[in-house]
Amino acid sequence: MATRTPRKTTSRSTTTTRKKSASEPKVDKDQLIDFYRQMMDIRRFEERASRAYTQALVGGYCHLNLGEEAAVVGLMAALKPSDYLFTNYREHGYALARGIDPNRVMAELYGRDDGVSKGWGGSMHMFDFEARLLGGYGIVGGQIPLATGVALGIQYRGENDVVMCTMGDGTTNIGAFHESLNIAALWNLPCVFVIINNKLGMGTTVDKASAEPELYKRGAAYRMESERVDGLDPVAVYEAAQRAVASARDGKPFLLEVMTERLKGHSVVDPAKYRSAEEVEQLKLNDPVVTFGTKLKEDGVIDDELMSKIDDDAKKLAAESADFAANSPHPDVSTLFDYTYATPVPNDSRRLPGEPLFEPAPFPQNGGRA
């Protein structure tokens, strides 16, 4: 029987050391219960999404936040409503924690008109300016330069918001990661770069892909303060994210590494055969929804009755969102090109699927001679 390895709650980079001040806000009982509720909502939503995908109700790719719920909830709690968020393709949980209606999130997975991106984006490309969720990116690392650019925009306009940019562990080996961190540190941009370290980039482990597997240490190359935190504990994540966000708001970008688990395959269709039976057994002990629920019970914050009510409510919410999505209309094909560019592009082809790429040139009457 595997045992849960005790984790150090945080490790900090050598660039700066800072003691936790007594004035940092504590998390009260209501907020602890709210964290648990949000984590359970994401868990049940993702399970419902997975089912819908296997029933062919969802097209394209579908990557889930199963195992990352504590990370998502803790991070999002540290942002103001006007702060900006960029994520990768593993984004449903972020959309929910950012306060977007689960019906709209599920409708996007179903490719329907009521979806977050009006059904044209799908699982990987949700965008909601009101919630300041600026995507959803399928290209590994594609979000990092864009997030850095938005941070530059905030600084240029003298605003007080910050940008949080989440990415996977595998993403830290993409050139754009290094270019963006370098420029953000050089120009003091208000950006928090968050590595969600689930220990796998598809099927490749961090140890096999990264010469420095303690990824938060990469901040040192850019004299950027950085920290590693236990991503199974939403409170630890929340407190670390608060420090990171405060630093960024003060013009000092921050690199935060959140140690999580990916409970299932890379995407819904991946059976994850590359994982050993022992590893899979260990995962059960590192399930954040279970471990956080147990801790709240032991601490007397929550009882069995409230726990099952929260679970029932979450299942109901997920089922309702699936019904809503199934009943939402498909987008009209005439809107296919409406949301591709923010401003018109002169040579933008408005060709519908199946139409010829170019109009055939007329055959020259004189046989092609001048």
Ligand SMILES: Cc1ncc(C[n+]2csc(CCOP(=O)(O)OP(=O)(O)O)c2C)c(N)n1
């Ligand atoms: C530029 C680019 N290269 C490769 C891929 C294929 N790909 C999709 S996800 C992925 C792994 C990324 O792993 P990680 O950054 O750890 O994120 P996770 O899936 O674990 O959340 C790869 C290689 C891609 N989408 N984009």
Ligand SMILES: [Mg+2]
């Ligand atoms: Mg990963």
